[in-house]
Amino acid sequence: MSKQQILFVDDEPLVLQGLQRTLRPQRGEWNMVFVESGAQALEHMAVQPFDVIVSDMLMPMMNGAQLLKEVVRRYPATVRMVLSGHADKELVSQCVGVAHQFISKPCDPEYLKALVKNACQLAGGLMDVEVKQVLGTIDRLPSAPEVYLDLRDALARPEVDTRRLGAIIQRDPGMTAKTLKLVNSAFFGMRKSVSDPQEAVAYLGIDIVRTLVLSNGIFEVSSPIPTRVFQVAEVWRHSLAVARVAKTIAQLEGLSPACQREAYAGGILHDIGVLVLASSFPDLYDQVAETVQVQTEPLMTAEEWVFGVSHAEVGAYLLGLWGLPASLLEIVRLHHQPLAILGEAFSPALAVHVADVICGGEAEDSVLFGAADFDPELLRRPWIRERLTDWRTASAAALQQGNL
Numbered sequence: 001m002s003k004q005q006i007l008f009v010d011d012e013p014l015v016l017q018g019l020q021r022t023l024r025p026q027r028g029e030w031n032m033v034f035v036e037s038g039a040q041a042l043e044h045m046a047v048q049p050f051d052v053i054v055s056d057m058l059m060p061m062m063n064g065a066q067l068l069k070e071v072v073r074r075y076p077a078t079v080r081m082v083l084s085g086h087a088d089k090e091l092v093s094q095c096v097g098v099a100h101q102f103i104s105k106p107c108d109p110e111y112l113k114a115l116v117k118n119a120c121q122l123a124g125g126l127m128d129v130e131v132k133q134v135l136g137t138i139d140r141l142p143s144a145p146e147v148y149l150d151l152r153d154a155l156a157r158p159e160v161d162t163r164r165l166g167a168i169i170q171r172d173p174g175m176t177a178k179t180l181k182l183v184n185s186a187f188f189g190m191r192k193s194v195s196d197p198q199e200a201v202a203y204l205g206i207d208i209v210r211t212l213v214l215s216n217g218i219f220e221v222s223s224p225i226p227t228r229v230f231q232v233a234e235v236w237r238h239s240l241a242v243a244r245v246a247k248t249i250a251q252l253e254g255l256s257p258a259c260q261r262e263a264y265a266g267g268i269l270h271d272i273g274v275l276v277l278a279s280s281f282p283d284l285y286d287q288v289a290e291t292v293q294v295q296t297e298p299l300m301t302a303e304e305w306v307f308g309v310s311h312a313e314v315g316a317y318l319l320g321l322w323g324l325p326a327s328l329l330e331i332v333r334l335h336h337q338p339l340a341i342l343g344e345a346f347s348p349a350l351a352v353h354v355a356d357v358i359c360g361g362e363a364e365d366s367v368l369f370g371a372a373d374f375d376p377e378l379l380r381r382p383w384i385r386e387r388l389t390d391w392r393t394a395s396a397a398a399l400q401q402g403n404l
């Protein structure tokens with residue numbers, strides 16, 4: 001495999017030297033270029049493609065946000081990371097849209113290596129370049145209008161608390177993903193990974209959420225997505241149903257509260273790749289929906305025909321780019337591969353898979369999710385077969401109550 005190209009930009013020569021020293025052992029795998037300004041960075045990028053760029057934020061002439069904005073425009077597939085010592089609100093607003101991940105200075109060299117390595121893995125994957133370029137530029141995903149209105153409404157009330165905000169945000173896949181992206185970026189100084197949107201909101205606090213939503217518009221209320229064969233609202237409805245059912249099943253199987261919350265988060269995010277593909281390529285996604293409807297092909301197969309990738313891979317790619325915890329990425333990537341997630345014990349990933357099949361089977365009028373059956377191989381396991389009726393009964397009750 002060819003070496004990956006990584007560009008580091010910092011106006012402080014000492015910082016660059018430090019990085020160069022720390023990362024020397026990586027020379028076998030990475031070709032690293034170190035430059036002192038945005039202008040030099042763009043000159044290098046014009047000559048050769050880079051897989052990953054890691055830039056400082058405060059620099060004279062062209063700051064990191066300006067540089068990365070230019071990089072998005074010219075080289076959308078490059079993974080963009082900010083390495084910055086300045087964590088203020090102003091800066092958040094400048095770079096939430098242009099950087100995939102934030103790393104705060106001073107940074108543990110091993111941690112930096114791990115992050116860049118992850119980014120390289122994503123950049124080196126086999127996904128179609130056009131899809132990758134689109135994914136590289138995605139900064140937010142369309143949110144369900146009713147959830148967005150509820151959030152604005154809640155933020156306008158002086159007595160609102162983070163529990164209420166978290167409960168609203170976790171009803172929407174795009175808002176959940178974006179909130180987890182923010183909290184998991186080292187930018188906010190959080191050193192453990194967070195996969196629970198409620199916890200993420202509690203950590204950010206009301207003031208930051210208010211600024212991000214009302215002033216910076218980090219969530220996007222969806223303008224109608226021009227699909228003909230299906231409505232994007234199907235995806236929002238389905239995601240919420242799967243999240244609720246996954247949590248219910250996780251609870252029924254005696255998983256810990258943290259695992260129940262992970263099942264919920266995995267459920268709300270599991271089909272985020274559908275949202276990504278449908279909102280970025282509405283015409284092509286209509287072809288997918290048509291293939292599912294007319295030829296009764298599984299959704300994943302139809303997507304592979306049209307895009308060369310499935311929504312599971314696309315979703316996991318985007319969430320990886322956004323620095324979400326590996327456990328959530330796995331749930332998203334494998335939610336249609338039950339045999340790959342089948343372990344000794346029941347897991348949040350299995351809860352999401354089961355919930356997906358149950359909710360699909362019950363949504364007969366849905367174009368995309370209406371046909372779902374359990375893999376016969378899965379049903380050969382007695383401990384799964386025996387639990388099915390209980391799962392279905394509990395799921396139906398949870399959906400009826402709108403139980404969170």
Ligand SMILES: [Fe+2]
Pocket residue numbers: 270271311312335336
């Ligand atoms: Fe799916």
Ligand SMILES: [Fe+2]
Pocket residue numbers: 238242270271356369
């Ligand atoms: Fe699904």
